[in-house]
Amino acid sequence: MQIIQAEQNKIWKQAPIFRLLLPLIAGITLEYFYPVKPVFLISLFSLSLVLFIFCCTIRFSHFFGVEWIPGLAIQVVFFSFGRILMFIHQDIPVEQTSCFSKTHPDILLLQLSTDPVKKQNSYKSVAVIRGLVKGHICFHQNEKVLVYFHKKLDPRQISAGQWIIIRKNLQPIENPGALDFDYKKYCGLKHIYAQVFLKEHEFVSVHPEMEKSLFSKLDSLRKKLLTIIKNYVPAKSENSLLEALLVGFTDDLDPALLKSYADTGVIHIIAISGLHLALICQILQLSLQKAGGKKSLQRIKLIVIITCLWGYSLLSGASPSVIRAAAMFSLSLLARNVLREAVLYNTLAASAFILLCFDPYWIWDTGFQLSYAAVLSLRLFVTPVRNLFPLQNKILAAIWNAASVTVAAQVLTTPVSIYYFHRFPSYFLPANLLAVPLSSMILVGGIFLCIGSYIHPFGQFLGWLLGFLIRILNGFIQYVSHLPGAVVGQLVLTLPQMIFVYFIIFCFYRFLKLKEKRWLLAGLCVICLFQFIRLVR
Numbered sequence: 346m347q348i349i350q351a352e353q354n355k356i357w358k359q360a361p362i363f364r365l366l367l368p369l370i371a372g373i374t375l376e377y378f379y380p381v382k383p384v385f386l387i388s389l390f391s392l393s394l395v396l397f398i399f400c401c402t403i404r405f406s407h408f409f410g411v412e413w414i415p416g417l418a419i420q421v422v423f424f425s426f427g428r429i430l431m432f433i434h435q436d437i438p439v440e441q442t443s444c445f446s447k448t449h450p451d452i453l454l455l456q457l458s459t460d461p462v463k464k465q466n467s468y469k470s471v472a473v474i475r476g477l478v479k480g481h482i483c484f485h486q487n488e489k490v491l492v493y494f495h496k497k498l499d500p501r502q503i504s505a506g507q508w509i510i511i512r513k514n515l516q517p518i519e520n521p522g523a524l525d526f527d528y529k530k531y532c533g534l535k536h537i538y539a540q541v542f543l544k545e546h547e548f549v550s551v552h553p554e555m556e557k558s559l560f561s562k563l564d565s566l567r568k569k570l571l572t573i574i575k576n577y578v579p580a581k582s583e584n585s586l587l588e589a590l591l592v593g594f595t596d597d598l599d600p601a602l603l604k605s606y607a608d609t610g611v612i613h614i615i616a617i618s619g620l621h622l623a624l625i626c627q628i629l630q631l632s633l634q635k636a637g638g639k640k641s642l643q644r645i646k647l648i649v650i651i652t653c654l655w656g657y658s659l660l661s662g663a664s665p666s667v668i669r670a671a672a673m674f675s676l677s678l679l680a681r682n683v684l685r686e687a688v689l690y691n692t693l694a695a696s697a698f699i700l701l702c703f704d705p706y707w708i709w710d711t712g713f714q715l716s717y718a719a720v721l722s723l724r725l726f727v728t729p730v731r732n733l734f735p736l737q738n739k740i741l742a743a744i745w746n747a748a749s750v751t752v753a754a755q756v757l758t759t760p761v762s763i764y765y766f767h768r769f770p771s772y773f774l775p776a777n778l779l780a781v782p783l784s785s786m787i788l789v790g791g792i793f794l795c796i797g798s799y800i801h802p803f804g805q806f807l808g809w810l811l812g813f814l815i816r817i818l819n820g821f822i823q824y825v826s827h828l829p830g831a832v833v834g835q836l837v838l839t840l841p842q843m844i845f846v847y848f849i850i851f852c853f854y855r856f857l858k859l860k861e862k863r864w865l866l867a868g869l870c871v872i873c874l875f876q877f878i879r880l881v882r
Contacts, residue, residue, distance in 0.1 A: 363694035368420045372427025373705045380435070386428050393421035431705050436536055452478035452512050454551075460505045461494060462596045468494040470503070471537070490515060491532070491540040498545055506561050509548045515539040534706050563660050567592050573798045574791070577808030583815040586615070590784060591791040593617040593661035602819060605826035610773030611780040617661045618716060619670035622654060624785055626674055628792070629653055647682050651675050665700070665713040672696035673720070689724050693717065711765050715758050722757035723750065729857050744778070751777040760838065760846045769833045772825050783818050787811060845875045 376386075397418035454476035461468035472492045494503065503509075518540050520529045532538065570592055578584040585597035595603075595615065606612045614620065633646045651674075658671040673696040680692060697717060700707055707713045731749040736742040751774055763769060770776070790811045798804045825831065838846070852868030855861070 360690035360694060362698055363690050365419070365423050366694045366698050368424035369427040369430075369698060369701060370708060372424040372429075373431045373701065373708055376428040376431035376435075377705075380432065381428070383429075383432055386425055386432060390422060390425035390429060393418050393425060397422060427701075427705070430702060434705050436533070436538065452510065453515075454478075455490070455492065455509050455511060457492070457503060457505055457507050457509070458489070461500050461503050463500070464493075467496050467542070468498060468500055468503075470494070470505075472509075475508070488539070489535070489537045491518065491537060493540065493542045495542075495544045502550070505564055508551045510551060511541065511543060511548045513541055513543065513547055515541050534709055536706070563656070567594070567660055570795050573795055573804075577794060577798065577804045578812050578815075580812060582819060583812045586815050586819065587787065587791050587811060589615045590617075590621070590788050591795070593664065593667070602823070605819075605823045608770055608826040608832045609776035609780075609822050610770030611776050611822060613715075613719075614780055614784040616666060616712065617664065618666040618712075619673070619720065620781070620785075621661075621788060622657070622667065622670045622674055624788060625657060625792075626650065626654060626678075628789070643682060647678060651678060665707050665710045666716045669696060669700060669713060669716045672699055689720075693720060711761070714761050718757040718761055719754045722754050725854060726753035726756045729753075729854075747778055747781070748774060751781075756850060757847075760843045760850075763836045763838045764840070764843050767834065767836045767838075769836060771830050771833060772828060776822065776825050779821055780818060783814060787814050787818070790814070842875070842879075845871060849875070 397415055400415040400418060453474055455472040456475050458471045458473055461470045470492045472490055474488045474490060494500075516539065518529050518532050518538060520527060571588055571594060574584050574587050574591065578587055581597065582599060582602065585599065586602075588594040589598055593616075598615070603612075603615070606615055629650045633649065654671050654674055658667045661667055673692055676692045676695050677689075700713075727750055730753045731746060733749075734745055736745055755773065759769065790807060794804060794807045794811065797807070849868050849871050852864045852871065856864035856868065
């Protein structure tokens with residue numbers, strides 16, 4: 346038992362960034378719900394930083410015998426740093442911005458960030474306000490807005506990167522009354538608080554001469570890849586799934602098919618995340634395996650792999666889940682090749698730390714939370730779950746190894762999923778056993794299709810094969826989703842209850858690791874307390 350405890354302490358010491366991440370998250374959360382004046386934040390940060398430097402310089406603990414003061418000081422430094430980050434990134438309410446006017450409209454210069462997506466009665470796009478004209482003065486703006494174009498408009502007239510001039514009031518985003526979904530909060534996490542509805546005669550297109558940026562070039566490449574997919578996989582139900590798997594384009598997906606994937610617990614294969622990047626990273630490593638073993642060549646290979654990972658992440662839309670995966674893979678590769686040591690907890694914490702510094706609002710993004718919960722769950726529970734049924738038969742062992750990965754990932758993601766979506770897919774295990782390997786084959790095939798599309802016979806054959814595999818995948822998922830009891834719905838889990846559940850999981854994990862009965866007893870006591878609170882309420 347002493348060896349296990351020493352191992353636990355070693356892991357804790359090897360992950361110093363994880364110890365710094367906790368006060369950063371606490372500071373971000375507290376500032377979001379209970380903001381204070383910036384003078385207090387800067388004062389707290391400065392005093393704690395000075396105290397830490399003072400303690401480290403004169404060895405404060407040697408004089409006073411208090412060893413915990415420097416540790417406490419550095420915790421306060423990152424706690425106050427988290428609050429400062431949240432204050433800096435805090436959005437101004439749309440009613441207080443210079444772009445919002447309740448009396449008369451101003452002239453706005455907008456640049457479309459996304460191609461228009463067809464909705465029921467309009468075409469929807471995201472735009473950035475590049476300029477505001479008030480009277481005879483032009484102001485620079487950088488706010489995101491939703492733009493809804495009239496359904497009669499030809500969508501070929503507007504595209505991502507295009508500039509338009511409008512003179513119309515912006516409206517605050519409100520929640521639709523018929524939906525049980527906080528759409529206003531969802532847009533707020535993406536820093537979008539206003540919207541505008543435009544008819545054909547209410548905007549004018551402008552064509553400024555600008556140099557093509559990296560993002561515009563990636564957008565052009567993305568459109569070329571979508572064209573290749575549509576040419577060689579003509580059926581919409583098939584090419585829409587390949588578009589989502591390969592470049593993260595989900596606008597063409599059938600809502601009924603998307604619901605089937607959600608009901609079977611395999612929606613994660615559509616949203617580009619760590620699963621896709623891990624496969625691409627493996628392909629890149631195999632491709633560059635024979636490039637040479639010299640130190641200089643190893644560094645070139647590392648740069649090429651990391652560049653390709655980030656390029657693909659930006660190409661696929663740069664969602665929080667894929668950015669998280671790219672950051673974690675990059676840090677892991679750097680730690681393994683430069684430092685010769687990579688601790689998953691440290692890498693995971695470092696990627697979260699960097700991303701939260703970039704945008705602290707990501708801490709409330711559902712995909713961001715599920716991504717980290719899944720990776721941590723796999724690290725903690727794959728081995729214990731796999732060891733539950735040690736099998737000698739190689740085929741059965743391979744199946745159980747794949748199943749144990751799926752089960753382990755559910756341990757920490759299920760409470761978050763129920764908290765947000767109030768449902769649980771009953772057949773997630775058999776669905777994932779087929780969907781994950783089949784979708785990986787489709788993804789690899791899609792990459793080869795895009796690379797070899799200039800060879801027409803090869804593209805035709807591969808397109809037919811991919812269409813056949815996608816039909817099998819879609820048919821299987823739709824069949825499973827229509828089985829009786831496929832989804833357990835109307836599950837309610839409040840935030841305090843979710844914390845209770847995670848504490849129960851922690852207790853049982855410690856019991857399995859340390860074999861101490863006190864953790865089992867603690868977990869059972871919390872379960873009893875949890876049930877008692879539910880009965881009283």
